[in-house]
Amino acid sequence: MKTPNFFLADECTILFGKKSKDIFGNYSGIKLTSDGWSIRVSNQKKWKKPVTIVIEGSTKPVNLHIHLGADISVQWSIDYLINLKQANIGIFIKLDKGARLVLTNVFIGKSNKEFTVSRIIDQAIASELDLSSGIVVDGNIKIADHYELNGVGSRLKATMLAIAGQNETFTSIQDVFHNQPLTVSEVTNLLVSAKESQMHVDVTETIGKGNYQSVCHQNNRGIILEEKGSITVEPKLIIDEYDVDAGHGCAIGQINADELYYLLSRGMDEATAKRLIISGYLSPLYKRIENPGFLKKLEKAIERQMKGVDY
Amino acid sequence: MAVLEIKNLVVSVEDQVILNQINLVIHGGETHAIMGPNGTGKSTLAQVIMGHPKYHIDSGEILLDGIRLNEMSVDERSRAGLFLAMQNPIEVPGVTNFDFVKSAVQAHLGEGKHLRIGKFILAMEDAAKDLKMGSGLAHRYVNEGFSGGEKKRNEILQMKLIKPKIALLDEIDSGLDVDALRIVGENVTAMKSPDLGLVLITHYQRLLDSIIPDYVHIMIRGAIVKTGGKELIAKIDADGYDWLKAELGIDEFVEKKKPISLGTCATKSVK
Numbered sequence: 001m002k003t004p005n006f007f008l009a010d011e012c013t014i015l016f017g018k019k020s021k022d023i024f025g026n027y028s029g030i031k032l033t034s035d036g037w038s039i040r041v042s043n044q045k046k047w048k049k050p051v052t053i054v055i056e057g058s059t060k061p062v063n064l065h066i067h068l069g070a071d072i073s074v075q076w077s078i079d080y081l082i083n084l085k086q087a088n089i090g091i092f093i094k095l096d097k098g099a100r101l102v103l104t105n106v107f108i109g110k111s112n113k114e115f116t117v118s119r120i121i122d123q124a125i126a127s128e129l130d131l132s133s134g135i136v137v138d139g140n141i142k143i144a145d146h147y148e149l150n151g152v153g154s155r156l157k158a159t160m161l162a163i164a165g166q167n168e169t170f171t172s173i174q175d176v177f178h179n180q181p182l183t184v185s186e187v188t189n190l191l192v193s194a195k196e197s198q199m200h201v202d203v204t205e206t207i208g209k210g211n212y213q214s215v216c217h218q219n220n221r222g223i224i225l226e227e228k229g230s231i232t233v234e235p236k237l238i239i240d241e242y243d244v245d246a247g248h249g250c251a252i253g254q255i256n257a258d259e260l261y262y263l264l265s266r267g268m269d270e271a272t273a274k275r276l277i278i279s280g281y282l283s284p285l286y287k288r289i290e291n292p293g294f295l296k297k298l299e300k301a302i303e304r305q306m307k308g309v310d311y
Numbered sequence: 312m313a314v315l316e317i318k319n320l321v322v323s324v325e326d327q328v329i330l331n332q333i334n335l336v337i338h339g340g341e342t343h344a345i346m347g348p349n350g351t352g353k354s355t356l357a358q359v360i361m362g363h364p365k366y367h368i369d370s371g372e373i374l375l376d377g378i379r380l381n382e383m384s385v386d387e388r389s390r391a392g393l394f395l396a397m398q399n400p401i402e403v404p405g406v407t408n409f410d411f412v413k414s415a416v417q418a419h420l421g422e423g424k425h426l427r428i429g430k431f432i433l434a435m436e437d438a439a440k441d442l443k444m445g446s447g448l449a450h451r452y453v454n455e456g457f458s459g460g461e462k463k464r465n466e467i468l469q470m471k472l473i474k475p476k477i478a479l480l481d482e483i484d485s486g487l488d489v490d491a492l493r494i495v496g497e498n499v500t501a502m503k504s505p506d507l508g509l510v511l512i513t514h515y516q517r518l519l520d521s522i523i524p525d526y527v528h529i530m531i532r533g534a535i536v537k538t539g540g541k542e543l544i545a546k547i548d549a550d551g552y553d554w555l556k557a558e559l560g561i562d563e564f565v566e567k568k569k570p571i572s573l574g575t576c577a578t579k580s581v582k
Contacts, residue, residue, distance in 0.1 A: 261385060
């Protein structure tokens with residue numbers, strides 16, 4: 001996918017691709033290594049607005065390493081523009097003590113080749129990751145997430161919104177390890193299956209013995225828009241400690257009948273009502289997109305995924 | 312002037328008649344109150360008129376301006392001019408009140424006509440101000456995090472903007488404090504005109520002190536058993552419904568309970 005102008009024009013955008021653009025200046029710590037791009041932030045800097053990192057898709061495997069030093073707090077978006085022959089993608093995030101990363105991670109585009117996104121997260125003491133992911137890829141994709149809460153009191157909030165259309169397959173494997181006491185994780189998956197797509201999500205959260213007063217909750221919701229679509233979710237908790245707060249839930253089905261009736265009772269036809277309800281479902285992701293040009297692009301991509309849905 | 316006619320309406324669920332031979336005519340400009348004990352079918356009647364898919368009409372007709380509604384879908388009935396302010400307004404996560412009401416008003420404009428956004432925004436702001444709903448209303452998600460009173464006022468706000476021919480207000484007074492009830496009462500009363508027929512479903516006199524009805528109907532066990540004027544309200548408020556049950560020889564309800572399965576959890580899969 002060609003990098004849109006709204007990214008090139010944005011002063012807070014870093015672009016990794018043919019027209020690489022770096023706004024980090026002396027603070028950047030950006031390096032291109034044999035293993036891919038590496039960003040290390042050691043000094044706190046104030047930005048006019050959240051920084052967007054745009055990564056052009058590639059036919060060669062691309063890795064991105066992010067390392068936030070102690071007590072660094074940043075809000076970023078990492079947007080991948082998927083290539084038609086996209087190779088596998090790796091994202092490695094390391095948060096030092098007290099670091100805080102609010103990250104929106106969107107994958108958008110079309111690939112004729114199945115590819116895997118591996119995200120490995122390592123969190124130290126009292127670090128916080130608030131990750132909101134959007135996956136709107138025309139093609140088959142597998143996401144493998146591995147979260148290690150390695151520091152006491154580290155916190156993870158991971159929300160993933162994925163939409164699959166046509167006869168695509170979407171697979172997500174999420175493993176969260178609470179390796180220290182007082183660690184907190186909140187995992188939410190919002191899935192929309194349009195047309196004949198097949199979606200599968202497998203979430204496993206593990207709290208080992210001795211990791212007392214840890215909290216882990218997961219919430220999985222899926223909407224199947226047409227009869228031939230399918231969503232399966234396996235929400236799992238593996239807990240070897242008594243003093244914890246844990247819960248999981250899963251709700252998969254068609255559009256909520258009460259919500260639909262309410263909108264119909266206000267005169268909207270069924271297609272309009274369903275579109276509006278779905279747009280509401282997607283709002284957690286929309287809210288996180290700062291760049292209006294990219295938001296429009298995302299909305300169009302979602303429309304394309306839902307195109308031809310028999311409401 | 313609109314006319315809603317309900318003729319010999321019979322509705323049953325699982326072989327049990329829940330509305331029995333209902334006859335009612337509501338003209339534009341009239342205000343009808345429907346009262347009755349809990350579980351007698353008042354809200355069901357409103358939902359059946361609106362076309363809730365849960366209910367099937369066994370016999371009888373619902374006509375709006377002479378056009379039969381029985382076979383019409385919920386949205387078609389709304390666009391024909393019906394409005395139901397719900398007893399428990401539904402929360403629609405992620406959908407802003409602005410987008411929701413805008414889509415509703417747009418739907419009522421008809422094909423080829425487009426909403427003038429500027430005019431709509433002003434109208435929505437005015438309606439919110441009239442109902443003392445605060446400036447952030449448009450950007451809040453529909454009914455999410457609303458208090459009971461806010462939800463009810465939000466129903467009236469929609470009604471003001473959609474401008475129906477016949478409005479059914481199902482227990483619009485529940486969850487309202489004294490001030491909120493006055494505000495709702497004033498707003499609904501201000502909307503009274505020959506172009507609007509009102510049906511108020513309520514348990515309490517206090518709503519009917521604010522919105523004075525022309526007719527009062529009492530429903531018991533799925534049937535309208537008595538129709539009168541305002542004088543009935545005071546009688547019910549003072550004496551309840553026992554006198555009427557005794558007068559008509561109606562026995563107390565025997566509630567039928569059915570066991571339900573709560574199902575199992577852990578992994579759910581739908582194919």
